Structures are given as C-alpha cells and as structure tokens.
Amino acid sequence: MSLIEINDLKVHYPIRSGFWNRITYSVKAVDGISFNIEAGETYGLVGESGSGKSTTGKSVVGLEKITSGSIMYKGKDITKKSNRKELDYNHDVQMIFQDSLSSLNPRKRIEDIIAEPLRNFEKLDANEEKLRVLQLLDIVGLDADALYKYPHQFSGGQRQRIGVARAVATNPKLIIADEPVSALDLSVQAQVLNFMKKIQREFGISYLFISHDLGVVRHMCNNIAIMNRGRLVEIGTRDDIYNHPLHIYTKRLLAAIPETNVNHRQEHREQRLEVEKIYQEQQDKYYDKDGKAYPLVQISPTHSVALPEDLVEKIKHEGEVKA
Ligand SMILES: Nc1ncnc2c1ncn2[C@@H]1O[C@H](COP(=O)(O)OP(=O)(O)OP(=O)(O)O)[C@@H](O)[C@H]1O
Ligand SMILES: [Mg+2]
Numbered sequence: 001m002s003l004i005e006i007n008d009l010k011v012h013y014p015i016r017s018g019f020w021n022r023i024t025y026s027v028k029a030v031d032g033i034s035f036n037i038e039a040g041e042t043y044g045l046v047g048e049s050g051s052g053k054s055t056t057g058k059s060v061v062g063l064e065k066i067t068s069g070s071i072m073y074k075g076k077d078i079t080k081k082s083n084r085k086e087l088d089y090n091h092d093v094q095m096i097f098q099d100s101l102s103s104l105n106p107r108k109r110i111e112d113i114i115a116e117p118l119r120n121f122e123k124l125d126a127n128e129e130k131l132r133v134l135q136l137l138d139i140v141g142l143d144a145d146a147l148y149k150y151p152h153q154f155s156g157g158q159r160q161r162i163g164v165a166r167a168v169a170t171n172p173k174l175i176i177a178d179e180p181v182s183a184l185d186l187s188v189q190a191q192v193l194n195f196m197k198k199i200q201r202e203f204g205i206s207y208l209f210i211s212h213d214l215g216v217v218r219h220m221c222n223n224i225a226i227m228n229r230g231r232l233v234e235i236g237t238r239d240d241i242y243n244h245p246l247h248i249y250t251k252r253l254l255a256a257i258p259e260t261n262v263n264h265r266q267e268h269r270e271q272r273l274e275v276e277k278i279y280q281e282q283q284d285k286y287y288d289k290d291g292k293a294y295p296l297v298q299i300s301p302t303h304s305v306a307l308p309e310d311l312v313e314k315i316k317h318e319g320e321v322k323a
Helices: 053-061 083-085 111-122 126-139 144-148 156-168 184-204 238-243 248-255 263-281 309-319
Strands: 004-017 022-037 040-046 068-073 093-096 174-178 206-211 223-228 233-236
Touching: 022 053, 022 156, 040 126, 040 184, 053 093, 053 174, 053 206, 093 156, 111 156, 126 144, 126 156, 126 184, 126 238, 156 174, 156 184, 174 233, 184 233, 223 248, 223 263, 233 238, 233 248, 238 248, 248 263
Parallel strands: 040 206, 040 223, 093 174, 174 206
Antiparallel strands: 004 022, 004 068, 223 233
16 A cells, blocks of 8 residues: 555636636546555655646645545545644644745744744643754754744744754654745755755655755656646656657656756757757647646556557557657
8 A cells, every 4th residue: 555545636616706716617637536555665756847746745734625536645635624624734744934034923033933833733741842942953054053043033044944954853754845945046956965964864754855856856756647727637657758758748857957068059959949840840649639638648668648549559669659
C-alpha cells in the first residue's frame, strides 16, 4: 500500500454571475488526476502557473473541498473530515508554503511560530518545548538568537528554513512543499533544498514537491507527474521524464530549464524555439477537440503519457514521438 493514493481527484470551482448570482460555469482546476506517493520518497508535481498544482496540494492536506474522487491514507479516504480526525491526519501531514513572509504570522516570534504545531499536537512543558524548538532551529541551521525575533527580521532563505522547521516539528509522515524555493535566488535555493533532503534522511519524511520548474525538481524527486490544465499529461521516474519525455508539454517544460553553460546557450535557445513551434502548431495532435489532455496510457511499468491511441502505438513501435 502506498503512503497516499489519489484516485480520480476533481476540484471544480463554481463561478456565479448575473443578477440572480447563479452558477454559470465552473473552473476545472483539478480534473481527474490519479497518482501514488510512496513512504520516504519525494514525488514531484510540475506544471505551469494555473495548472492546478496548489489546488491538488491543498486537497491532499485537507484544506480544499473536493468535487469528487478520493485521497486514501492508511486505507481511509481523508477527504472526509471524520477520517482525518480518526487518523490524526493533521498531525501526520504538514505544508510548506511558497510565500514565507505571508505564511508566517508577522506578529509572532519565531519561538511561537515553530512551537505552534507542538502546542496543537504534543503536550510538552515549557522547558521541553524550548529544547525542541532549539533543536529544530539547529536542524535547519539557524542560531538560538532567532527564537526572539520576528519573521521580517530574516532573509527569504532563512524564513523558508523557519517554514521547514515548523513543518517538521511534529515529525510528520508527509510534507506538501508548494514551490518552497521559487522565491529564492539560486544559491539560497540549493541551501534550502539541501536542508530538506537532510531532514528527509533523518526523519524518513515523504514530500509532495510542487514546482513550475523541472530544473528545481531534478535533484529532489524519484517520481514526477506533469500537470497541465487540471490533468496529468505524463507520469514517470526521473529517468523517464528527463531522458525519455513523450508529451510535447513535458518537452516544453524541459526546454524552459535555463542553460547554465554559456557555450550551449545558442543551441539551447534554438531547441526551445523549435519545441515551442511544435507546441503551438500541433495542439490537435496532443490534445482532444476540447483542448484537454487525453487519458494516461501506460508505456512501461513506470512511465505513462496522455496521448491518443495512434500516437501511443507509434511510440511502442518507434520508441519516440516524431513531431
Ligand atoms: N478559489 C478559487 N476560485 C476559482 N478559481 C480558482 C480558485 N482557486 C484557484 N482557482 C483557479 O484554478 C486554477 C488552478 O489554480 P492553482 O492555484 O491550483 O494553480 P497552480 O498550478 O498552483 O498555479 P501557480 O503556479 O501560479 O501557483 C487556476 O485557473 C485558478 O485561477
Ligand atoms: Mg500554486
């Protein structure tokens, strides 16, 4: 049994308009996605802005009311509040948010921010609590004098580490990390990602790692799902996604990873323009008549892609989709 099993999850937001304020249509933010997260792994969920990643993440933590489908944890559907309570799910699953400044209460000191989940879930006396908070600060590489400071007194990278410390405080099984490093510059990104990996090794945590950038996810994730307009267009291992991408949308995300080697920049740029051209011109080949992704078809035991049958047959024979 996987740690988390997401089955045909849908989250549709009703949009009301007109004089009677009737529901006129709905935004299909998440439109039928399924994937599993194994214990101890980092699962990547990657897609452009608006593809439905945060909505998925919030559904998994239990912060979003879902339209249909299920999210199974220890054999129970946690989209039902009574099951979340029974399983102590809010203790086992925590979230790290993209925007550390607005997700940390500006009027609270770091000590209280990190201790908050401990106060909710564990009955520690004042001394034990302080020791635990100091230990957590140490784990994420911050000094003890951080205890009495406020969030605005830290840099973005330091604040993100405080978010990590708070998320791991209660020793959770799964952390939903929603673009945890997107607001940080490259060197600080690497620092925070290393902390996250270190903590994962120490505590055996699983991550659902959400990002719009396949470059960031590369060194973090064992398995990756590519999300596009509320659906998944490709699922695979790191090797499947980076070395054998099949959907044009995945290829486009790969081409968008910045090239750090100056000597390869021109070639990389040409490649990116080529992929973009195919993406723009061949929508009808890769998406159905409503512009939606096709259902996923399994290509290998680890690799699935959302393509119509004729293209899937071609891949099976030729091993590649020729544009
Ligand atoms: N409360 C809401 N009401 C209506 N539409 C919403 C609501 N929340 C999100 N949406 C819409 O659902 C879609 C998916 O949003 P979501 O925040 O999940 O995307 P995302 O992949 O996290 O994007 P980003 O990378 O910009 O964070 C978007 O079109 C968004 O406008
Ligand atoms: Mg988001």
